[in-house]
Amino acid sequence: MTDRLKVLSLGAGVQSTTVLLMSCRGVLPKLDAAVFADTQWEPTEVYDHLDWLTDEAAKAGIPVHRVTNGDLRQHTLEGFVRGSSEEGQRYASLPLFVRNPDGSQGMIRRQCTREYKIVPIERFIRRELLGLKPGKRAPVDAVDQWFGISSDEMRRVRISRDHWKRNVYSLVGLPFDMLDRPFTRLMCQDWLLKHYPNRKVPRSACIGCPYHTDDEWRRIKANPMQWVDAVEIDRAIRHADGMDGEVFLHRDCVPLEDVDLRTDEDKGQMTFGFRAECLGYCGN
Numbered sequence: 001m002t003d004r005l006k007v008l009s010l011g012a013g014v015q016s017t018t019v020l021l022m023s024c025r026g027v028l029p030k031l032d033a034a035v036f037a038d039t040q041w042e043p044t045e046v047y048d049h050l051d052w053l054t055d056e057a058a059k060a061g062i063p064v065h066r067v068t069n070g071d072l073r074q075h076t077l078e079g080f081v082r083g084s085s086e087e088g089q090r091y092a093s094l095p096l097f098v099r100n101p102d103g104s105q106g107m108i109r110r111q112c113t114r115e116y117k118i119v120p121i122e123r124f125i126r127r128e129l130l131g132l133k134p135g136k137r138a139p140v141d142a143v144d145q146w147f148g149i150s151s152d153e154m155r156r157v158r159i160s161r162d163h164w165k166r167n168v169y170s171l172v173g174l175p176f177d178m179l180d181r182p183f184t185r186l187m188c189q190d191w192l193l194k195h196y197p198n199r200k201v202p203r204s205a206c207i208g209c210p211y212h213t214d215d216e217w218r219r220i221k222a223n224p225m226q227w228v229d230a231v232e233i234d235r236a237i238r239h240a241d242g243m244d245g246e247v248f249l250h251r252d253c254v255p256l257e258d259v260d261l262r263t264d265e266d267k268g269q270m271t272f273g274f275r276a277e278c279l280g281y282c283g284n
Contacts, residue, residue: 004166005129008034008146009121010064012050013204015284016148018188019170020053021196024060028170028178031146034064035124037117039072043226045202052199065128067120072112072206073229077236095210096237099253100245107210108247125165138164146170148284151182204284208233210249217250218261231256 008023008031010016022028034057036050054064076094095110126132130142143165149156150171157174160167168175171183183191192201205212207220208230221227234249234256250259 004141004144005125006030006032006144006146006168007125007129008148009117010034010036010053011148011204011284012036012046012053012202013148013284014185014188014192014201015150015153015171016204017049017053017201018183018191019146019148020057020062020064021192022170024057024062025195030060031062033129034062035121036064036066037120038066038068039112039116039206040068041071041073041206041208042204043202043207043220043223046204049202065124067124069116069120072116073208073233076208076233094208096240097210097248097251097253098243098245099248105253106245112206130164138162140164141166144168150185150188150284152184152186153284208249210251212249214259214261214263217256217259218263221261 006029008016008020010020016034019028020031020034023031050064050066057064072094093108093111095112096108098106098108100106125143125145126138127134130138132138140163145160145165146168148171149169154172157169157172158167166175170178171188173179173182189201192199203216203219205216207226209216212220217230220230230249237247237249238255240247246253248254248256250256252259
């Protein structure tokens with residue numbers, strides 16, 4: 001275990017922030033590096049938080065690297081909307097909602113997480129941290145790739161299929177215990193509040209992510225620049241290249257500026273649970 005390179009896939013959200021800072025403080029073993037995959041479409045507060053995290057990690061001797069596979073927003077406009085197939089280009093689709101001509105609704109398969117998060121991080125680990133040339137086989141068990149997944153997200157735990165790396169979930173205690181008990185997301189929030197009481201950790205997700213809950217859309221709407229950005233993309237994808245139906249960012253298949261984002265309390269209704277929740281694929 002000691003010979004493996006310990007690398008955190010940093011989403012800059014609550015859980016991965018907790019893992020990185022626990023490593024900085026010696027609560028968890030010291031990481032060799034953390035890598036953040038930038039879609040170039042994150043809210044400003046995420047980049048501000050990442051800057052702060054980078055400085056904190058540097059104090060503990062842990063480098064934070066930023067990698068990218070390009071501008072997801074621009075690629076969506078150029079490929080999905082304007083027809084990249086005519087130019088021989090390839091794009092990774094967002095999980096957009098579709099209202100078909102017969103009134104039925106569907107969802108486009110999500111490819112963006114792999115192309116803009118998983119692939120650039122793994123490529124950086126192989127080429128820059130392990131020093132491998134493209135196509136060269138990595139040594140067996142060369143890397144422990146850490147993920148900020150908490151115990152209330154066990155459905156997201158995966159065993160690596162690659163011979164060169166092992167997935168490690170330090171908050172869960174897999175494949176071995178590092179903490180005295182598994183940590184939930186709430187416990188991560190409590191730990192951060194105790195040790196960094198003046199630090200607010202933002203939600204890490206692209207501005208136009210279709211997985212947003214209405215609460216997230218309200219937060220984005222409160223920022224005029226982010227709201228204009230999201231509405232612009234939502235309008236642009238409506239009649240997307242090659243699609244019979246209309247395409248939307250919001251699950252109600254309604255133009256974003258027309259979605260009723262009032263809370264149930266605002267509407268005078270009682271709340272008994274979540275209407276939907278984001279699974280948090282892109283960053284914790």
